[in-house]
Amino acid sequence: MVDMIISERVRDAIEDGRPVVALESTIFSNLGLPSPANEEALTRTLAAVRDGGAEPAVTAIMDGTVRVGLDDRDHERILGEASKTAERDIPAATSQVWSVGATTVSASLAICARAGISVFATGGIGGVHHGASETGDVSADLGAIARHPVLTVAAGAKAFLDISRTLEHLETLSVPVIGYRTDEFPMFYARSSGLPVPLRLDTPGDVARLLRDRITWAAGGALLAVPVPEANALSSDEIQTGMSDALDAAKRLGIRGAAVTPFVLGEISKALDGNNIPANLALSENNARVAAQVAVAFAELG
Numbered sequence: 001m002v003d004m005i006i007s008e009r010v011r012d013a014i015e016d017g018r019p020v021v022a023l024e025s026t027i028f029s030n031l032g033l034p035s036p037a038n039e040e041a042l043t044r045t046l047a048a049v050r051d052g053g054a055e056p057a058v059t060a061i062m063d064g065t066v067r068v069g070l071d072d073r074d075h076e077r078i079l080g081e082a083s084k085t086a087e088r089d090i091p092a093a094t095s096q097v098w099s100v101g102a103t104t105v106s107a108s109l110a111i112c113a114r115a116g117i118s119v120f121a122t123g124g125i126g127g128v129h130h131g132a133s134e135t136g137d138v139s140a141d142l143g144a145i146a147r148h149p150v151l152t153v154a155a156g157a158k159a160f161l162d163i164s165r166t167l168e169h170l171e172t173l174s175v176p177v178i179g180y181r182t183d184e185f186p187m188f189y190a191r192s193s194g195l196p197v198p199l200r201l202d203t204p205g206d207v208a209r210l211l212r213d214r215i216t217w218a219a220g221g222a223l224l225a226v227p228v229p230e231a232n233a234l235s236s237d238e239i240q241t242g243m244s245d246a247l248d249a250a251k252r253l254g255i256r257g258a259a260v261t262p263f264v265l266g267e268i269s270k271a272l273d274g275n276n277i278p279a280n281l282a283l284s285e286n287n288a289r290v291a292a293q294v295a296v297a298f299a300e301l302g
C-alpha cells in the first residue's frame, strides 16, 4: 500500500477549504539548480506562496512515503542528492523505499489529485524534445497535466524543447493553455517564444473560474503560462548560448530517458556561467505568487 502523509498545516487548509499551492521538489534538488541557488529558490518560493495568501505544500517521496507539505528538516533533505521521481516512478519509490525522491511535474500532479489540491506551481514544464520524431522523447508532464484535475502554473517551457510541437501536443491532449497577461507563450528565461497562446486571461478570478469549469466538466487540468518578470528576463540570443552544444553532447553520449533533461539543464547552466540564476529564481518566485493568487480566488468560489 502506498502511504501518503499530508502535513498538519496542509491537511487543515484542505479540510477548511483554504487556498493551498503545491510545489514539485526536482527544481530544488541537485537535479534542478546548483547549490546555493536551489536553497534560495526554495526559500523565496515558499515565501511567495505565503505572501500570496496560500499554504505551500512541497511534494516529495521521503523514506518510501509520499509526502505533501514538508517541515524545515525535510526541506533540507530535498536540497541534496535526490532521485528523480516522475509519476510512473512513484510505485518504485514507495515499494523500494527510496530515501529522497524528488518529484517532477507529473509526479506532483498525481499527488495533488490524491490529496485534493487544485493549484500547482513550478518553474518550467517538460515537453516535446527536438528530434522527438526519432527519439520519441515527449515528457510525461504533458499527459499528467491533461489527466489530473489541477492547474499547473509555469513560465512556459525551456528553449531546448520544441515549443511549437509542445503546444500542438497540449492541444491534442485537450489541455487549456492560458497566457497570463500575455498573448505569447513564454519560454522560461525569455518572456516569449514568439508563438501565440490560444487564450489570454488577465486576473486570478478569471483563471479560477476557468479552472472550476475545466475540473467540473472534464476532471482534467490546465496550464497557466506566466512570463518571467521583465527585470530578470534573458534575451533570446542569451538563451541560445550553449543550447545546441548541450543537445549535441546528449546525442553523442547516448543520454536517454529520464537522464536527458537533467543533463541538458546542467550543460546549459554551465554554458551560461550562472547568468541564468537570477531569471530562474525570479520566475519560480513569480509563478508561486500568481499560483497563490489563483488559489485564493479559487477558494472564494467555494
Ligand code: PSU
Pocket (backbone or CB within 6 Å): 024, 026, 027, 031, 032, 103, 104, 105, 106, 123, 124, 125, 126, 127, 138, 139, 140, 141, 158, 188, 257, 258, 259, 260, 261, 265
Ligand atoms: N524544466 C526545467 N527545470 C526542471 C525540469 C524541467 O527547466 O527542473 C524538471 C521538472 O521537474 C520537470 C522534469 O517535471 O524536469 C521533466 O523531465 P522530463 O523531461 O524527463 O519529463
Ligand code: MN
Pocket (backbone or CB within 6 Å): 137, 138, 139, 140, 257, 258, 260
Ligand atoms: Mn523525456
